[in-house]
Amino acid sequence: MRRVSAAVLTAALVVAAPVAGAGYEETTHERVLENGMKIIVREDHRAPVVVSQVWYKVGSAYEHGGITGISHVLEHMMFQGTPAHPPGEFSRIVAEHGGDENAFTSRDYTAYYQKLEKSRLPISFELESDRMRHLLLGEEQFQKERRVVMEERRLRTEDKPSALTYEQFMATAFHVSPYHHPVIGWMDDLEHLTSDDLRAWYQAWYAPNNAILIVAGDVEPQAVFDMAEKRFGSLEPSVIPEPKPRQEPPQRGERQVVVRVPAELPVLYQGYKVPSLKTAEEAWKPYALEVLAGVLDGGDSARFTRELIRGQQVASSAGAGYDLYALNDTLFMLSGVPAEGRTMAELQQALAEQVERVRTELVDPAELERIKAQVTAGKVYERDSVFYQAMQIGKLEAIGLDWRESEKYVERIEAVTPEQVRQVAREFLDREQLTVARLEPLPKPAEDATKNASGG
Amino acid sequence: MRILTDRRRAAALFGLLLPLLLWSAAVRAVPEIQQWTTAKGAEVLFVAAPEIPMVDVRVVFAAGAARDGDQPGIGALTNALLAEGAGKLTADQIAERFDAVGANFGNDSLRDMSIFTLRSLTEPKRLKPALETFALVLGQPTFPEEAFLRERGRMLVALRYEQQSPSKIAERRFYAGLYGQHPYAVPPLGTAESLAALTVPALKAHYDRNYVAKNAVISIVGDLDRAAAEAIAEQVTAGLASGQAAAPLPKPEPRKEAERIEVAHPSTQTHVWMGQLGVQRDDPDYIPLYVGNHILGGSGLVSRISQEVREERGLAYSAYSGLSAMEARGPFIMGLQTANENRDEAMQVLRRTFAEFVAEGPTDEELERAIKNITGGYPMQIDSNSDIASYLSMIGFYDLPLDYLETFPKRIEAVTAKQIRETFQRRFHPERLLVVTVGRS
Numbered sequence: 001m002r003r004v005s006a007a008v009l010t011a012a013l014v015v016a017a018p019v020a021g022a023g024y025e026e027t028t029h030e031r032v033l034e035n036g037m038k039i040i041v042r043e044d045h046r047a048p049v050v051v052s053q054v055w056y057k058v059g060s061a062y063e064h065g066g067i068t069g070i071s072h073v074l075e076h077m078m079f080q081g082t083p084a085h086p087p088g089e090f091s092r093i094v095a096e097h098g099g100d101e102n103a104f105t106s107r108d109y110t111a112y113y114q115k116l117e118k119s120r121l122p123i124s125f126e127l128e129s130d131r132m133r134h135l136l137l138g139e140e141q142f143q144k145e146r147r148v149v150m151e152e153r154r155l156r157t158e159d160k161p162s163a164l165t166y167e168q169f170m171a172t173a174f175h176v177s178p179y180h181h182p183v184i185g186w187m188d189d190l191e192h193l194t195s196d197d198l199r200a201w202y203q204a205w206y207a208p209n210n211a212i213l214i215v216a217g218d219v220e221p222q223a224v225f226d227m228a229e230k231r232f233g234s235l236e237p238s239v240i241p242e243p244k245p246r247q248e249p250p251q252r253g254e255r256q257v258v259v260r261v262p263a264e265l266p267v268l269y270q271g272y273k274v275p276s277l278k279t280a281e282e283a284w285k286p287y288a289l290e291v292l293a294g295v296l297d298g299g300d301s302a303r304f305t306r307e308l309i310r311g312q313q314v315a316s317s318a319g320a321g322y323d324l325y326a327l328n329d330t331l332f333m334l335s336g337v338p339a340e341g342r343t344m345a346e347l348q349q350a351l352a353e354q355v356e357r358v359r360t361e362l363v364d365p366a367e368l369e370r371i372k373a374q375v376t377a378g379k380v381y382e383r384d385s386v387f388y389q390a391m392q393i394g395k396l397e398a399i400g401l402d403w404r405e406s407e408k409y410v411e412r413i414e415a416v417t418p419e420q421v422r423q424v425a426r427e428f429l430d431r432e433q434l435t436v437a438r439l440e441p442l443p444k445p446a447e448d449a450t451k452n453a454s455g456g
Numbered sequence: 457m458r459i460l461t462d463r464r465r466a467a468a469l470f471g472l473l474l475p476l477l478l479w480s481a482a483v484r485a486v487p488e489i490q491q492w493t494t495a496k497g498a499e500v501l502f503v504a505a506p507e508i509p510m511v512d513v514r515v516v517f518a519a520g521a522a523r524d525g526d527q528p529g530i531g532a533l534t535n536a537l538l539a540e541g542a543g544k545l546t547a548d549q550i551a552e553r554f555d556a557v558g559a560n561f562g563n564d565s566l567r568d569m570s571i572f573t574l575r576s577l578t579e580p581k582r583l584k585p586a587l588e589t590f591a592l593v594l595g596q597p598t599f600p601e602e603a604f605l606r607e608r609g610r611m612l613v614a615l616r617y618e619q620q621s622p623s624k625i626a627e628r629r630f631y632a633g634l635y636g637q638h639p640y641a642v643p644p645l646g647t648a649e650s651l652a653a654l655t656v657p658a659l660k661a662h663y664d665r666n667y668v669a670k671n672a673v674i675s676i677v678g679d680l681d682r683a684a685a686e687a688i689a690e691q692v693t694a695g696l697a698s699g700q701a702a703a704p705l706p707k708p709e710p711r712k713e714a715e716r717i718e719v720a721h722p723s724t725q726t727h728v729w730m731g732q733l734g735v736q737r738d739d740p741d742y743i744p745l746y747v748g749n750h751i752l753g754g755s756g757l758v759s760r761i762s763q764e765v766r767e768e769r770g771l772a773y774s775a776y777s778g779l780s781a782m783e784a785r786g787p788f789i790m791g792l793q794t795a796n797e798n799r800d801e802a803m804q805v806l807r808r809t810f811a812e813f814v815a816e817g818p819t820d821e822e823l824e825r826a827i828k829n830i831t832g833g834y835p836m837q838i839d840s841n842s843d844i845a846s847y848l849s850m851i852g853f854y855d856l857p858l859d860y861l862e863t864f865p866k867r868i869e870a871v872t873a874k875q876i877r878e879t880f881q882r883r884f885h886p887e888r889l890l891v892v893t894v895g896r897s
Contacts, residue, residue: 158725265617300547
C-alpha cells in the first residue's frame with residue numbers, strides 16, 4: 001500500500017464520487033454480427049447528436065517498403081465512389097444531411113466518421129456498408145487522388161523542417177519494425193503506387209470481420225444493433241492476412257541522425273525503446289511510463305516547464321510523451337527547442353540530467369498526486385465530448401484491446417508508486433536504447449533572399 | 457506521440473475563424489442564456505449544464521493585437537504574463553495550484569480578443585482553489601522582470617518559427633497588405649524590433665488600461681445554479697478596476713486596386729492567399745455572404761473551390777475560402793498550396809472560380825444543399841459545454857442579441873440565390889484582389 005499524507009488522502013476521497021459516477025459500463029453495449037463485425041454503442045443523451053465511426057485494423061504499421069502510404073491513399077479513395085454512389089456523392093449526401101464527416105489514418109488503424117443529428121444515423125450506415133465492400137477505385141480518380149496526397153505530403157512534411165526531422169528520427173529508431181515508415185508514405189513510393197496495389201490492399205483489409213463500428217450519442221442500443229444487422233449483416237467476411245511480426249532487433253547502442261535543411265529553429269527529438277500496453281510483459285509498466293511522462297510534462301507544474309523553460313531557461317519548449325495504446329513496441333519521447341541564446345548541446349545536457357534524476361531519485365509524492373488529480377479530472381472532462389469517447393473506444397479496440405481497459409485507466413494510474421516510476425526509468429531510459437535526431441538549420445538560400453530584396 | 461493524418465484541412469482552418477452558429481428551437485430547446493452585469497461592470501452570460509459535475513469559465517477582454525497601437529506584440533505578451541506571477545504567488549505556485557486540483561487553465565490572444573479559460577470540477581475542494589487562483593491571475597498579476605524577459609525570448613523563438621513556415625509568412629504579408637495602417641495590420645506576435653522595445657512598465661500600463669471589468673465578457677457554463685454563477689463572476693472580477701470599455705475600432709479602408717506580393721521561400725509548394733476585406737460581426741450583409749462563402753469554399757470537399765482545385769484537378773490538398781467576422785471588417789480569404797510548378801494553373805482556377813461565382817451567384821440546387829447543410833448540422837455545433845462557452849463569448853463580445861442563435865437558422869433559410877449574387881457583386885471585386893504567394897515558382 002502506498003503511503004500518502006492525510007491531506008492528500010482526503011482530497012483523493014473527495015473526488016472519488018464524481019469519478020465513480022462516470023462509469024461507462026452501464027451505458028456501453030456490445031454485439032458481434034455473424035460476419036464478425038464488432039459493434040459498440042455508447043449512450044450519451046445530452047444532445048440530439050450521434051457520432052458513427054468505422055475503424056479498420058490497418059494502417060502504416062501493416063505496410064512494407066515499396067507501398068508505404070497505401071493505407072492513407074486508400075482512405076482518400078474511400079470518398080471516390082462505389083457503383084451505387086458515384087465519386088463525390090458520398091460527401092454530398094452527408095453534407096445535405098447537415099453532417100460532418102472525415103477520416104483519419106494512423107500507424108495502427110484507419111477510421112471513418114460522420115457526426116449527424118441523431119435521426120440521420122441510417123445515412124451513415126448505408127454509405128459505410130456500401131464502401132466497405134464495393135469501392136470503385138477508378139483509375140482516373142486514383143491518379144488524381146495520388147496527386148492530392150503528394151500535395152498533402154509536401155504540405156505536412158517536405159516543407160516542414162521539424163516534420164522532416166521527425167520522419168528521419170523514426171526511420172533511425174526503427175530499422176525492422178514498420179514504425180520505420182511514415183504514415184503518409186515515402187514520396188517515391190507514392191509516385192509508384194498503382195490502382196492495382198490499392199485494389200489488393202482494399203481486398204485484403206476491408207471486410208466486416210476486420211472492422212469495428214462505434215456509435216456514440218443519443219441513441220437506443222437495440223435500435224442501433226438492429227439497423228447495423230440490416231445494413232452490415234449481409235456483407236461477406238474475408239480471410240484477413242496475418243501480418244509478420246517484424247520484431248525490432250535489440251538496439252546495440254545510441255543512434256544519432258542530423259537533418260540539415262533551410263530553417264530558422266533547431267529541434268531535438270529523443271526516443272527510448274519501450275513496450276506499449278499491448279506488448280508489455282507486465283501490465284503495470286506502461287502505466288508507470290505514463291506517469292513518468294506526466295512527471296516530466298504533465299501540466300505547467302511538471303518538471304520540464306518548471307525547470308527547463310522557467311528555471312534554467314534552457315528550452316523554449318520541451319515535451320515528453322508516450323503512446324500507451326500502440327500496436328507494437330514504441331518510443332518514450334523527449335523533444336525540445338532551445339531557448340533564445342541557448343545551444344542544442346545545453347538542451348541535450350539538461351534533458352540528460354532530467355533523465356538521470358528520474359533514474360536515481362524517487363518522485364515526490366506531491367508530484368504524483370498532481371498527476372493523479374489531473375487524470376481523475378480528465379476522466380470527467382472527457383464526458384463533454386461524445387466524439388472523444390468514441391475515439392477512446394476505437395483506439396483500444398483497433399489494436400485488439402478491450403475498450404474496458406480505458407475504464408481501468410484511472411485506477412491503474414492511481415496504483416503507480418514512486419518506486420515503480422523509478423524502476424521503469426532505470427529499465428527503459430537507457431542510453432544504449434536512445435535515438436537522437438537534431439535539426440540543424442541551414443541559412444535561407446541566397447537566391448531567395450535576393451529575390452525578396454529586389455521584389456520588395 | 458500519435459500521428460494522425462486526416463484528409464481535409466480547410467474545414468479545420470476556418471472552423472476556428474468562423475464557427476457555424478446553428479441552433480433551432482424546432483428540435484432542441486435553446487439552452488436558456490442568462491445575462492447580467494457584475495458590480496464592477498463586466499457582462500456575464502451563463503448557461504446551466506447540470507449533466508456533468510464540471511464548469512467552464514471563459515473571460516474575454518477587448519485587448520487583442522488590434523489594441524497594440526505602436527507597440528506590436530504587447531497584447532500577446534501581456535496575455536502570456538498574467539499567469540507568470542500574481543498576488544504573492546510565483547509562476548510555479550500558480551501552475552501547482554491549478555494542477556493539484558486537476559483544473560485546466562488556458563490563455564490565448566487574437567486580434568480582437570485576449571482570452572482566459574478555466575475548466576474545473578465543481579467539487580468545492582477542487583473548484584474553490586482553482587477559482588481563487590484564476591481570480592488572482594486576472595486581477596493581481598505582478599509581471600516579474602524575469603518572466604517578462606523569458607516570455608519575450610519565447611515570443612522571439614515563435615517569430616522565428618513563423619519565418620520558416622510558408623503559410624505563416626503568407627498570413628503576415630496578407631494582413632499587412634490588406635490592412636495598411638489599420639490596427640488589424642499589426643502582427644499579433646509583433647516583430648523582433650517591437651518586442652525589443654517593450655518594458656515591464658509598458659505592459660503594466662497596457663494591463664491597467666485594457667484589463668478592466670467594463671472591457672470584459674465572462675461566460676460560464678456548467679453544473680451550477682444562478683447564485684453560484686453570480687458568485688463566480690463577482691470573484692473573478694474582484695481584482696479588476698471598473699474602467700472603461702475599449703473604443704470601437706476604426707473602419708479599414710477598402711482597397712482600390714489589385715496588388716500582387718511575391719515572396720521567395722525554399723519550399724516545394726507555393727502557398728497562395730487571395731482576398732479582400734470581408735465583414736464585421738454585425739454586418740447587415742453577413743447572412744448572404746456567409747451562405748455564399750459556404751457554397752464557394754467554406755464547406756470542405758463539396759464546396760466549389762475544393763471541387764475545382766482538388767476534386768477535378770488534384771492540384772492541392774486544401775483549397776478553401778473563409779469569411780472571418782470580426783469587430784471591424786475581417787478578411788475574406790481564398791487559399792491553397794500547390795507544387796511550385798503548378799502555381800499559375802492553380803491560381804488561375806481559383807481566380808476563375810471566384811469570378812464566376814461573383815458573376816453568376818449560386819444555383820438554386822447549390823443554395824438548397826447549403827441551407828440543408830447549415831441548418832441540419834446545427835445540433836452538432838452546440839453539443840458540448842466548451843462549444844456553448846465559446847458561443848456565449850462571441851455573443852457577449854460582439855453585442856449580438858441573446859436570441860441570435862435561435863433565429864440564425866431562420867435567417868439562413870430566408871436567403872435567396874439572387875440575394876447572394878447581388879451581395880457578392882456589391883461587396884466583392886475579383887479585379888481588386890490582394891494576392892500573396894510564398895514559394896519558389
